Amino acid sequence: MTTVENLDLLDERRARHALAVEGLSKAYGEGADAVRILEDLDVRVDPNEIVCIVGPSGVGKTTLLRCLAGLLAPTAGTVTFGTDRMTGPISQVGVVFQDYSRSLLPWMRTGENVAFPLQGKGMRRAERHALAQQCLSAVGLPDAGRKYPWQLSGGMQQRAAIARALAYQSEVLLMDEPFASVDAQTRFDLEDLVLDLRKRLGISVVVVTHDIDEAVYLADRVVVLSGHPATVVDVVDVPFGQDRDQIQTKAEPAFTEARARILGRIRH
Amino acid sequence: MTAMLLNPLRILLRLLERLWLVVALFAIWWFASANSTSVYFPALSRIWDALRRGVTDGTIRSDLAYSLTNIVIGILLATVVGAAVGIAVGELEGLRRVLDPFLQFARSVPQSALIPIVIGALGIGQAPKIYMIAFACVWPVLLNAIDGVRAIAPEVRDMAKAYRIPRRLWLRRMVLPAAMPQIMAGIRVALAVGVVVMVVSEIFSATEGIGHFINNAGSVFDIPSAWAGTLIVGALGYVLSVAFVLVEKATLGWYFKSAGTASGAARLRTRGKAAK
Numbered sequence: 001m002t003t004v005e006n007l008d009l010l011d012e013r014r015a016r017h018a019l020a021v022e023g024l025s026k027a028y029g030e031g032a033d034a035v036r037i038l039e040d041l042d043v044r045v046d047p048n049e050i051v052c053i054v055g056p057s058g059v060g061k062t063t064l065l066r067c068l069a070g071l072l073a074p075t076a077g078t079v080t081f082g083t084d085r086m087t088g089p090i091s092q093v094g095v096v097f098q099d100y101s102r103s104l105l106p107w108m109r110t111g112e113n114v115a116f117p118l119q120g121k122g123m124r125r126a127e128r129h130a131l132a133q134q135c136l137s138a139v140g141l142p143d144a145g146r147k148y149p150w151q152l153s154g155g156m157q158q159r160a161a162i163a164r165a166l167a168y169q170s171e172v173l174l175m176d177e178p179f180a181s182v183d184a185q186t187r188f189d190l191e192d193l194v195l196d197l198r199k200r201l202g203i204s205v206v207v208v209t210h211d212i213d214e215a216v217y218l219a220d221r222v223v224v225l226s227g228h229p230a231t232v233v234d235v236v237d238v239p240f241g242q243d244r245d246q247i248q249t250k251a252e253p254a255f256t257e258a259r260a261r262i263l264g265r266i267r268h
Numbered sequence: 269m270t271a272m273l274l275n276p277l278r279i280l281l282r283l284l285e286r287l288w289l290v291v292a293l294f295a296i297w298w299f300a301s302a303n304s305t306s307v308y309f310p311a312l313s314r315i316w317d318a319l320r321r322g323v324t325d326g327t328i329r330s331d332l333a334y335s336l337t338n339i340v341i342g343i344l345l346a347t348v349v350g351a352a353v354g355i356a357v358g359e360l361e362g363l364r365r366v367l368d369p370f371l372q373f374a375r376s377v378p379q380s381a382l383i384p385i386v387i388g389a390l391g392i393g394q395a396p397k398i399y400m401i402a403f404a405c406v407w408p409v410l411l412n413a414i415d416g417v418r419a420i421a422p423e424v425r426d427m428a429k430a431y432r433i434p435r436r437l438w439l440r441r442m443v444l445p446a447a448m449p450q451i452m453a454g455i456r457v458a459l460a461v462g463v464v465v466m467v468v469s470e471i472f473s474a475t476e477g478i479g480h481f482i483n484n485a486g487s488v489f490d491i492p493s494a495w496a497g498t499l500i501v502g503a504l505g506y507v508l509s510v511a512f513v514l515v516e517k518a519t520l521g522w523y524f525k526s527a528g529t530a531s532g533a534a535r536l537r538t539r540g541k542a543a544k
Contacts, residue, residue, distance in 0.1 A: 069430055095430040102423040107445040107522045116441065117431035150526040168431055 014202035015047035015171040017082035019068060019093065024077035025229075026063055036229035037063050040077070043223055043232065045172065050198055050205045052215035055225035056266055061208045064225070065176050068206060069095045081172075091121065094170030098177040100157040104149035104164075111136065111145030114164045121168075128167075135163040138201070139193060155186035159193065166197070172204045173197075179214070188246050191218055199242045212266075216258045217249060224265045234265040310492045318485075318492035319499065328481065332500060335478040338394065339466045339508070342401025346458055350406045351451050354413020355443055364414070375411060379404035379461065380468045387472055397469040397477075404465040405458035412454030416447030449523050452516050459512055463505045478504070 026038040037060040045051045053061050066072040067079055070089040079086040081093065089095075097103040104113050115132035123131075136145055139159040141152075149157050158178060165173050175194075179187045191214060198205055209215050215222045216238055224234040236258050240249055249255060298312045322328035357364050357371075383400055390396035420443065428438050470479025478497055485493035517524065 071426060071429055089430050089432055091432065095427075097423055097427060099421075099423050102421045103427045105424070105442065105445070106526050107448075108441075117433065119441075120431065120433045120437050148522060148526065164431075 015204040017092065017171065018044060018046050019079075019081050019172050019204065019206070020044040021064075021067060021074070021079050022077055024064070024067060024074050024079070026060070026067060026072070027075045027229075038067075038074075038225075039229040039231050041225075041230075041232055043068075045204050045206055047171075047204055048198065048202050049220045050194070050207065050218050052219035052222045053206065053208045053225060054210065054212055054215045054222055054262060054266070055230065057210055059225050059227075060230040061210075061225060062176055064230075065095075065174055065206065065208050069093060069174050071095075091169050093172045093174060094165030094168045096158070096161050096165050096173060096175040096178050098180055100154070100161045101149075103161060104157055106148065106150055108148075109145065110141070110147055110149055110152065110160050113149060113160060114145075114167050117164065117168045131167050132163070135167040136160065138166060138197065139163045153186075154182045155190060158182065158190060162193070162197070166201070166203075170203070172206065175205065175207045177208055177210070180210075187214070192246070194218060195242070195244055212259055212262050213250070215262070216255055217244060217246070222258070222262060224262055226266055234262070236262055307489070308491055310495065314492040315495040315499070318490070319496035322481070322493060322496060328478075328496070328500060331476060331478045331481045331497075332504070334394070334476040335466055335470065336504065338397050338469075338477070339401055339462050339504075342398045342466070343405055343455070343458060343462050345398070345402040346405035346409055346462075347451075347455055349402070350409025350454065350458075351413050351444075351447075354410045354451070355417055355439065355447060357410075358414040358417025358447070359439075359443065371407075371411065371414075375407040379465050383465070383469050383472055387469075392473045392475070394476075397466070397474070400469045401462050401465050405462045408457035408461065409451060409454040412450040412457075413447055416450030417443055419450070420446050449520055452520060456509075456512060456516075459508055460505070463501065463508070467501055 021041055021043050024038060024041040024043075025036070027034040027036045029035055041064065043051070043053070043064070053064060055061050063072065067074050070079065070086050070093065073087075081090060086093075104110070105116070108116060111129065111132050114135055115128040118128035118131065119125075133142075133145055136142060139162050141156060141159050141163065144152060144156060144160065149160060152160065162173070162175075162178075173194075179190050182190065194205055194207070195218065197203060205218075207215070207218055216236075219238050222234075222236040222238060223232055224236065225231070226233045238258055239254055240252070294312070301309065301311045302313065304311045319328070357367055379400070382403070386396055386400050386403075390399065424442065424446065427433075428442060433442065466477075467479035467482070470477030471483045474480040474483075478501055482494050482497035482501075485491070485497060
């Protein structure tokens with residue numbers, strides 16, 4: 001569906017490092033009033049892997065993602081990228097936010113939005129615009145650069161947000177409920193885009209979602225969070241490889257099996 | 269083709285739509301006051317004569333130029349200072365907590381009441397008048413800028429953090445444009461305040477300016493000239509507001525054009541709240 005051409009600038013996106021949390025706990029507040037959200041989590045994202053994090057709403061999925069992004073300091077435990085301990089956001093890890101209508105800046109054209117974080121890195125103007133254009137093409141928006149984000153549909157805006165994360169040299173994409181506010185057809189297209197980018201660019205992806213079907217369809221591994229405070233109650237390996245199909249994959253017995261197992265763990 | 273033919277016609281119709289009431293009211297005033305013998309409410313024809321006299325002998329023109337210079341520089345000064353300080357205060361939580369009571373106090377002081385003090389302290393020259401206008405106009409800009417910065421969505425801050433946007437770039441390309449709609453709303457309020465302070469500042473011991481022209485005419489019982497000056501001030505306010513709208517459209521193109529979309533409409537609502 002989406003083709004990726006001209007990979008010369010995008011080549012270096014291939015993931016080489018694992019992103020992992022070990023013994024991660026997070027609590028808000030201190031002392032007796034502290035609200036414990038996450039307790040002793042171990043999650044590992046190997047290079048070129050798609051990991052989905054599922055769980056009931058309010059369980060702390062977004063909190064885990066914010067810790068992985070370096071946006072939130074854990075109360076206990078470590079976040080490591082490769083062999084380095086992460087203490088804040090790093091450019092190898094890009095974030096795609098749930099609310100694209102806010103995270104894309106309405107006063108910049110889409111191309112500028114994609115190129116903007118590169119300006120902070122000190123990249124020259126011509127170079128960053130060339131890279132932005134390439135990333136927009138990679139997500140299937142070759143002609144959207146001159147338009148403003150609010151002139152694009154929801155699905156196209158989320159594609160632009162993905163392009164921005166790609167342009168920022170990220171080898172790991174963290175996506176927080178990325179397709180929660182688009183229609184079903186667009187959702188399928190975007191899921192296939194994520195699979196396509198993983199295969200062609202070799203990036204790793206972490207997707208937080210409440211949709212179990214989506215998690216099983218996308219993931220090599222599904223991490224199931226449950227409880228208060230949340231712990232990892234199950235890790236489900238999904239055996240479909242890199243090539244998947246919305247109809248065939250979802251019809252396979254292994255899909256139904258994985259789905260039923262996850263649902264069972266969440267309901268308990 | 270039809271569009272090209274229709275365009276001048278459409279512009280003419282728009283102009284007529286805006287002007288007919290003004291023209292009608294002046295016509296009514298003209299005829300109703302034609303036989304007026306009142307000293308304070310002279311016939312419009314006499315006011316018109318006074319206006320023409322003032323314009324041809326140059327007094328109104330030079331007074332107007334003086335006033336216009338004052339208000340334009342004053343507003344520009346207020347905008348730069350108000351936006352800069354407002355963004356700083358909006359960004360720095362600690363600073364805001366310390367300054368908030370002072371800001372509320374300062375903006376509640378009636379600006380015209382300070383004019384005698386300022387003129388006493390700084391003299392009757394042009395600079396003190398500009399400072400007065402700037403001082404009066406800075407508050408709406410400043411307070412709106414603070415609101416604008418505080419209204420920035422947490423998602424936008426997260427994005428800047430995740431993509432490690434450096435501080436200067438964050439202020440220039442993210443905070444300033446995000447707060448711009450509110451800052452513009454503040455300038456709109458400042459414009460009205462500025463015209464009042466401009467006139468009043470020229471009434472106290474001034475030698476030039478449209479306020480001085482009105483005051484002078486009134487004190488020698490040249491009431492038609494006083495009326496003429498007042499009409500000039502009204503026209504000046506109108507021209508300034510038209511100029512402002514043009515500037516606003518140029519700087520906030522994205523903002524007005526996005527208003528038709530859902531996210532744009534949400535932004536418009538937040539600005540409406542903050543402008544009050």
